[in-house]
Amino acid sequence: MRWPLVEAGNSSSYNKVVDANDPAAPHRPGIYYFNESGNLVELLPNVTAQSKSRGNLGTRMSYGIAKTKQVSRLSKPTARTQFDRVPEFYFYFNQQEAAFEQNLYNFYGFVSATSPNEFTLAKLTPKEDARELETGAANYYTSEHGISSKHAVDFSFDPIAPGIYKVTPINLPSGEYCFVYTGAAPSAYSQQKVFDFGVR
Numbered sequence: 001m002r003w004p005l006v007e008a009g010n011s012s013s014y015n016k017v018v019d020a021n022d023p024a025a026p027h028r029p030g031i032y033y034f035n036e037s038g039n040l041v042e043l044l045p046n047v048t049a050q051s052k053s054r055g056n057l058g059t060r061m062s063y064g065i066a067k068t069k070q071v072s073r074l075s076k077p078t079a080r081t082q083f084d085r086v087p088e089f090y091f092y093f094n095q096q097e098a099a100f101e102q103n104l105y106n107f108y109g110f111v112s113a114t115s116p117n118e119f120t121l122a123k124l125t126p127k128e129d130a131r132e133l134e135t136g137a138a139n140y141y142t143s144e145h146g147i148s149s150k151h152a153v154d155f156s157f158d159p160i161a162p163g164i165y166k167v168t169p170i171n172l173p174s175g176e177y178c179f180v181y182t183g184a185a186p187s188a189y190s191q192q193k194v195f196d197f198g199v200r
Contacts, residue, residue, distance in 0.1 A: 023090050024161040026098035029110035031167075031179060031195050032090040043081060043089065045193040046178070048072040048133070071132040072192070074124065078131075079176060079196040086172045086199060089179075091116045095163030109181030109193075116157040116167050123151050124176040124196070131176050133194070147180060174199050 018025040021040045023032075031043040093114055094100055113119070124131035134148055154170040169177075178196040 023166065024164060026096045026100075027090075027092045027164075028100055029092050029094050029096075032092065033087050040090070043179075043195050043197060046074055046079070046196045048192050048194065049075045049130070070135050071125075072135050073127075074131045074133070074178070074194070074196060075129075076131075077126055077129060077176075079178075079198045081197040083197065083199050086169055087197075089167040089169075090160075091119075091157070091165045091167055093163040093165075097162055113181060114163075116155070116165050118182055120147050120180045120182050121153040121155050121169060122147050122178055122180055123153055124178060126176055131196070133178065133180075147182075153177065172199055 020027075021034075021038070023040060027040075028042075032040050033043055035041050093110055095114055109119075122133055124133055134151055153172060155167055156170060157165045157167045160166050176196065176198045178194040180192075180194050
């Protein structure tokens, strides 16, 4: 069943009803996709549960040359949202024709961001009881912070209306993934929201 969407904004727009399943219609800022029933639904964010370091012994045994990796972990080996084929996503920012109150936002990254270009699609490393996202590496001489390019997945995006973009992942094999706002990517010993999903 399709429910009408009342467009947010000033008082003159409250009586304007639009199709909630129309990608070009205003939506609360966030990431959306079409489910199996053909409804446009929100991809809910998840929170990294903990941070860990891996490779400390290798760093010590190599006299500081080998790097110790910092990873953020998401609980459970798979995301709640799973797709049978590569999906298309729709990003909604607050530059839409309708304005939204900030307390309606699901994630503060959409307060600052204005396009999908400010997000990274990252591949997660599966573990027995969790999924891991590498967020940095360091040895005795150098350090790197942020999501490594080797874990980033290409995607294209096209504007379909003011503040609204269709995002299409490129060459996305089966696995676990997440969208990360690069302006606030997880770092060592921090927790952060990510938009996780899996492709079967």
